[in-house]
Amino acid sequence: MTTPDPERPLSKAAIKALKDAVGAGNLLTEAADRWPYGGDNSRLHAPPQAVAFATDADQIQALVDACRSHWIPLVTRGLGSGTTGATVPDQGGVVLSMERMNRILEVDPDNRMMVVEPGVTNQAVQDAAAQHGFFWPPDPTSAAYCTVGGNLAYNSAGPRAVKYGTPRENTLGLTAVTGAGRLLRTGVYTTKGVVGYDLTRLLIGSEGTLGVITQATLRLTPLAEGKRTLQAVYDSMDAAAQAVSRIMAQPVVPCALEFMDGRAIEMIRDYSQANLPEAAGALLMIEVDGPLAGLDDAAQRVADAARGKGNLSVALAKSENEVKALWATRKALSPALRRVAPKKINEDVVVPVSRIPELIRGLESLGRRHDITIVCFGHAGNGNIHVNLLIDPDDARQMKAAATCLDQVFTLVLELRGSISGEHGVGLAKRDFVGRELGAEVLGLMEGIKATFDPAGILNPGKGVPPAPQ
Template sequence: MALSDASPPTQPPLPEALLRSLEAAVGTDNLLTRAADRWPYGGDNSRLHAPPQAVVFATHTEQVQAVVRGCREHRVPVIARGRGTGTTGATVPDRGGVVLSLERMDRILELDPDNRLAVVQPGVTNQALQDAAGRHGFFWPPDPTSAAYCTIGGNLAYNSAGPRAVKYGTPRDNTLGLTAVTGRGQLLRTGVHTTKGVVGYDLTRLLIGSEGTLGIITEAILKLTPLPEDKRTLQAVYESMDAAAQAVSRIMAQPVVPCALEFMDGRAIEMIRHYSEATLPAGAGGLLMIEVDGLAAGLDAAAERVAAAARGTGCLSVELARTGDEVKALWATRKALSPALRTIAPKKINEDVVVPVSKIPALINGLERLGTDHGITIVSFGHAGNGNIHVNLLVDPDDAAQMKAADACLDGVFDLVLGLRGSISGEHGIGLVKRPFVARELGEEALSLMHTVRQSFDPDGILNPGKGLPPATDTTA
């Protein structure tokens, strides 16, 4: 089935018996069947689109079970969805079926500061959780750029982290347990309410990042972290991308771990300049945004240790953000970068690759060569502290020759990343977009085992089919 932004293919209606069971499960007001009502739930931020045959909204776990059981009985795909901020097409119903929206499961069920945990439904936004936890002096470390809008369920489905992962880890490191509904319609509870627990296999970490292909998460027990007393934010400017990349390695090799270490190349700086309230230097080849947090006592000394590591060959300046407004402007600039690039280049190809930190200089130099060899403009930025770089290929979709060159360039990007012992996705997931490249990273035995695991959770293949893994018989890219 072709994916597009227009002219959707005609789909047969769902069986009347299934529609009746869905209506019985969630109520008339929580079931959409008209084409115009279903249309907004057929796409995500990948700009791929395919209309679902129905949309249902759940508000509690038992409804999710009923929906999955009904879909299983009729062998109809069910695709769980939050707010659609993903960039890989993981929530696009390319095979039709029922989109199960979890956006109305938006309650914080428990907030327990004494035990440093929160229990939430998947439709709670990241920002809503941060605000609630913050009132008790805590936060949940994962902080994607889309935090104000994205949901906890989506964060867990993709293992999406954000800048703070360099110090505080990803959702896998900050989730204690889950409640999920498998493809059998069975209720699965994983994990613990404690910080230790080794009974059985770690199904919690298995479900996180599985993009709704193993189970639909309906509750999560999240580990909270005390808010730091204070922060220091630094801006370091370099004459070249290579100099900035070398600085990242120096910073991560010294004892003070930044809570954020963000990278922008020279092209990103120039493209974002007129969107930014912060002062961005002219002619800079690279920029680092560095944040250090912790106890107020000794924080200035810690920030100076990081600043000293940031200085070196090719460093033009290292400056401390002096006011709250300066800090806010810097972070607003970073968060505006991806949407600004989409405006400049509507067909940008965005890949969030990840390499060992020490390999960042080699990655940056390799990307420069690939861009030159294929005639493609490449803009790079991202979470340099853990090697997670967003590589953007800016292309004209109406230029067939350029699109062909972009495909070859992207193929080279993945070869470069894997040759540096990296991974083709750091936090955006696989979905539809990266599925053809998965076998290049994973061996045949691993893929075979993953398909077996998937079948155990979802024997009829109804949970988000066609996402994440290539077909079982296709183990070569």
Template structure:
């Protein structure tokens, strides 16, 4: 967006705009009192900017009219689900209007015969899973916030989770969209079928665009049959290098795990104080491995996975034989997030990705940065695709750590890119990584992306100041 475009978007709401918005949505669905608007100025990034107004849409037509009004009056517009994102994508950095889609939560159609579900953007991920399960299916994206996050938010950020290793992220599990562009035009992308190559793939373009191109009002989801059985294993190694080597072996054999989670020594040590897990004192890394598939194939699959997990540096390999045993193994991983919240309320969580074979170099580099900047770093994540969550545990009350936090993050990104990785695997860019994106994407490609943004949103009203660094 050019400087002139940026200047044309004002955060002061004209009087006629608010009155017309109330006419479209109903006076009770428009909030202007700062106290009422306050909760809608934040997301899970812990950043906050107060919007000038908040509106609740319940239909596609209302979304379209709201966008047209914002376009007419040059009002910044941010479409919002439940605010579970961690990069500030749902922060109204210029004020303006926050359009909440949380009340557009209908499951419009469940078509079991074609393994398809049509939903509105405010539908909760878990509600989708529950509905699909009644017919023997599930929707693969499973972010940690699945009990609360919306499918619209999943689409905006191309959300994933542990199951992405086998089943893909949101982008691989959405067939088509209905959306409203920044001009207020209705568009239909994709197909109702699992195959289709008519025209450009705008569906995949919109997924992960963080609401900067269009506002999704309906999504056609591709469902997957529920597996008959699951098996869980936990492998503990004496070093990150041994664990990463095991990951390479695990991903090179025919049985693909549905989850392959990683924790480094710092994460393991932290868990000792927050769970009853019994882990070797010299544990350097831990892998949680989950398999799914036909019941008849499970024993053979566990045998193959166990063989691949075994190797130099393995300290312990445990396979759950019952659901309770599986729950006990996963309790180790689930204890980590509460521990992090208790220890470091000011943590920075970066979801970087590197080639699997370079995970040891990443962890080694992060340990050096931790020592250099005096900031503890705890690492865990989805090892099977190299998606590591790097947690910088700094204290804002410590002046030195406060000064060092952002320079350390900058060096983390430099390290990731030098290893052939990328800045985000599933959290998106938002404002948290916006100023680093030009390190990962060349100027010509960035200019092309900006041109696409202008085509969808000529006046730059949709979620301004996100993804792209300021001119």
């Protein structure tokens, strides 16, 4: 593929081909109309040369063929809630918005399945499943407005992944259009199946670089009869991390195990009415679900595991109001962070649960070394830690220090046998660090896979993996 020029308008022939593919009413070419589709929640932005909407797989195949014929990059987009710039059209081209492919095509409670289009929101899926007594386990905090297609593109999971797994474990099959314009049907409509390579799991997490997902078969899980909510407070992050290891080593697996470090607690205390001990250095929010019979005993076993050296308190909610009061502490964190550092750097690294104490100690050391406040919270049950560097982008000195600090954060994570991204994806923001985790041999294989799925290189070019050396 020749190097695209995002500043150059598309040719009349290219625009005609795009209109023929999706219909004139499904193509935006005016600058003001295109602008909103150039960014995501990463704050990176680049306006596309056109925005296309599709309502079925046939239109998407025709659109891919048109882009391939005219050497136009094609970037697929949900509703733009991603944080790594994966849907930013930095090389120009066409943004394909999936917002009009938002139907739930089938709900099959007898087989615990649901078939959906990629533009449906996560919350719409949960609501439809709940009517039959089920849920789809992935539950990102942006569930109200993120799409299933986006969840699949990033393999975004949320708190419930600690017990129920990620989209890869809860998606049985896909249909997708490759960069060659071919329609693939991957996976099965059963909970077992071993015929052929697992292309479903390959497409999930590929950030639109291998194919455009047009349909997904989701595996549903029965709603639990009940849930118990606990809050455990510790005098240090190390004590909390040791408690996480104890909790995850006993037979009752929590459906959520979230944590906040001491700096996060200080912010909450400053910007909310949360009642927390002055000596609090870390906090765990824990949920246990399951059958009502034995649920209280299960919650007690988790509470017992949460107690230990450095534990200041363990509170078990006894009513819905108490549940809301405990979670209010966690929900106060994001607004507090936005007030203190509205343009913070937010990374979502992941390490083995047993290495969380080393990660936190290492991050504290990096913060002191570079004079940057680092606030940590996240999904402790699977070691997925959100590392927030509170910086001012208008301060050149601080931005330079932040770049060095972030580089060392990723080095620390890899030394602890972790990964540089748990669920936010790679996109543009982490692309240049991928080789450090995967190595040259794996990158070479990935380039070959990309070429097989997308021989012209039109699908979301430049995302997910660093450019090959020239």
